[in-house]
Amino acid sequence: MSRRFGPVFSVLALLLALNACNSDRPEPAEFTLVPEGLRIRITRVATHPFLSRHNLTLHVEQPGGCAATADLFPDTGYADRRNVYRQASGLVGIVGQYDVRVIEPSTCAISLIEFRSWDRQAQFLGSFEVDAKKRWQFFPATERQERPFEKL
Secondary structure (H helix, E strand, O other): HHHHHHHHHHHHHHHHHHHHHHOOEEEEEEEEEEOEEEEEEEEEEEEOOOOOEEEEEEEOOOOOOOOEEOOOOOOOOOOOOEEEEEEEOEEEEOOOOOEEEEEEOOOEEEEOOHHHHHHOOOOEEEEEEOOOOOOEEEEEEEOOOOOOOOOO
16 A cells, blocks of 8 residues: 555655755845935745755836845855945945945945944845745834844
């Protein structure tokens, strides 16, 4: 009897294993900063079939025409969340576990800065992260509270 069910169990095990695999299909998530109209998109791409390893690319674009792209520090194990902030000066910050990118909305310029240079009094706008079903998306501050990063 076990010989008869062997192929069925093998197929079921294969389907479960394939379902657990990460797809290398790009997963974009974005939001638009009001009133500037600056569109911010972070695209996540898996780099390992089973482990939580992802490359992250930041793309910003103004309706008037400027655009810029930058690679973010890769997710090397459950460190893909990025919090988004706006400073009183109007600069926008994308803060991760290991890096801070600052965006100048009028020129779309993206720069990497040190954590100690970042204004900690900035307004939290939301975060890019995965939902309960492991889908990459943007959560505005009205839907999800700020979760600070633990510095090692």
